[in-house]
Amino acid sequence: MNLHENQRLAKLSQSEIRAMTLACTQMQGINLAQGVCDTGVPEPVLEAAKQAMDQGFNIYTRYDGLAELRQALAERLKIFNHITANPETEITVSAGATGAFHCVCMGLLQPGDEVILFEPYYGYHLSTILAVEAVPKFVSLQGNDWNLSLDDLEQAITKRTKAIVVNTPANPSGKVFSKEELQAIAEIAKHHDLFVFTDEIYEYFVYDQRSHVSVAALPGMAERTITISGYSKTFSITGWRIGHAVAASRWASMIGAMNDLVYVCAPAPLQYGVAMGIHELKPTFYEGLLQSFQRKRDQFCQVLEDIGLAQFIPQGAYYVLADVSRLPGTNGKERAMYLLEKTGVAGVPGEAFFQGNDGARYVRFSFAKTDTDLDVACERLKTLV
Ligand SMILES: Cc1ncc(COP(=O)(O)O)c(C=O)c1O
CATH class of the missing domain: 3.40.640.10 (Type I PLP-dependent aspartate aminotransferase-like (Major domain))
Known part of the structure; x- marks a missing residue:
């Protein structure tokens, strides 16, 4: 057969984020791997899109x-x-x-x-x-x-x-x-x-x-x-x-x-x-967004600190690279799987963000979650100590 994968595709690696999401779903865990905001869509945005279809x-x-x-x-x-x-x-x-x-x-x-x-x-x-x-x-x-x-x-x-x-x-x-x-x-x-x-x-x-x-x-x-x-x-x-x-x-x-x-x-x-x-949307919308995400960041980073996985407190965006080097395993993937199995919380192995081995000591979590999910994730992570 002369049909085969092209070279462009061969260079791309399958997204670790999707792989962890899959493993998380299988274990019915809390998915902090994907950067999907589970928070609500602002009303004017939703309403205008609905009207646009009608109009x-x-x-x-x-x-x-x-x-x-x-x-x-x-x-x-x-x-x-x-x-x-x-x-x-x-x-x-x-x-x-x-x-x-x-x-x-x-x-x-x-x-x-x-x-x-x-x-x-x-x-x-x-x-x-x-x-x-x-x-x-x-x-x-x-x-x-x-x-x-x-x-x-x-x-x-x-x-x-x-x-x-x-x-x-x-x-x-x-x-x-x-x-x-x-x-x-x-x-x-x-x-x-x-x-x-x-x-x-x-x-x-x-x-x-x-x-x-x-x-x-x-x-x-x-x-x-x-x-x-x-x-x-x-x-x-x-x-x-x-x-x-x-x-x-x-x-x-x-x-x-x-x-x-x-x-x-x-x-x-x-x-x-x-x-x-x-x-x-008025400036108060953007201020409210910021406050709520800063609160989520503070809550989540405090837990990482308490369980000894903290490194850098994010200055922006809604991810945190946790230093998981103290967990069992030789690479980010093994450590992310260990965390998922022990706590039911999924993150992305650090290798997804680095060349070579520098990612082995990191797992990335997204804290863009509803307060309820974030609370559950925090409680579960605390069981690690
Ligand atoms: C740095 C960065 N750029 C772009 C995107 C994707 O944005 P969009 O959904 O608008 O394609 C993401 C999503 O995770 C991101 O982290």
């Missing part, structure tokens, strides 16, 4: 998104991110931030281009880079608080480097890059003439009075920064598949062409729902 928003939208949504995003980008984006030419609405990132990589990278990824990384970033036959180059964040070494970053850059991927707040580490760090990355990108692809999907999950800084808002960065984000997390609509990429028009046209090719457009009535949510 006939059921056909293709423009390839780069519904006018109402591009306009709402442009307003939000101005107020929250300090980014000026023309809704006619610089915003592409896609199938989630995942679709947006894929279109960015397909539209702007050539096979063989090198792309810098900070480690620990988000697995989809790596897989997408591989899928477009670009070459990932890893720069490890260092120490217990995931410090960025600018020397390491400089050293990773070659003549073939095309882009640096930033994810702030970061999955899985919970690191929020400081303004100084982002400025330093920006200077390096300008010096070497590189793109910055910045995934800011957790922009509203930034704790302890920190502020979210968008790379594109830094001086001289609008031209070379592609900002990827979306409302999957903020509005708890991961299944709706609405996200976006923001870029200078010459890049946006390439990203948009890829979006048209793969998706034609994002789901029309759901785009409308998100647009109305952005319009109608």
Whole structure:
């Protein structure tokens, strides 16, 4: 038989997150492996999407998104991110931030281009880079608080480097890059003439009075920064598949062409729902979201501390990398399975976020759970001591 798996697929590893979810379901455990918010969808978002179907928003939208949504995003980008984006030419609405990132990589990278990824990384970033036959180059964040070494970053850059991927707040580490760090990355990108692809999907999950800084808002960065984000997390609509990429028009046209090719457009009535949510939800919504997630973080991290698995308290996003090196096992997978069997709580083995063996001492938990589920998970984890 001459039919076989293609090389592109062979490079991708099966998602550990799905594998743990499966094992968890079999054991009827509490799934803290997947980053799915179990919290409710805000009423204006739901209502507007329902109305949109009734009112006939059921056909293709423009390839780069519904006018109402591009306009709402442009307003939000101005107020929250300090980014000026023309809704006619610089915003592409896609199938989630995942679709947006894929279109960015397909539209702007050539096979063989090198792309810098900070480690620990988000697995989809790596897989997408591989899928477009670009070459990932890893720069490890260092120490217990995931410090960025600018020397390491400089050293990773070659003549073939095309882009640096930033994810702030970061999955899985919970690191929020400081303004100084982002400025330093920006200077390096300008010096070497590189793109910055910045995934800011957790922009509203930034704790302890920190502020979210968008790379594109830094001086001289609008031209070379592609900002990827979306409302999957903020509005708890991961299944709706609405996200976006923001870029200078010459890049946006390439990203948009890829979006048209793969998706034609994002789901029309759901785009409308998100647009109305952005319009109608007041600052108190975002403040409430933040407070509730900061409380979940504090509750969960306190338990990790009590059972001796704590390392870095997340500054943003809603994941925590627990240091499980004291648990039996030789790698993250064995330790995650040990935890699942002992407590019925599932996390993702650290290997999913690192090259080599550095992930062996970590399991990633998501605390984006309802209070009830989080309480149960905490009680179960406490039985470990
Ligand atoms: C860093 C990061 N980017 C993107 C996504 C996915 O976003 P979306 O559902 O909008 O595709 C996730 C989800 O876990 C994520 O952690």
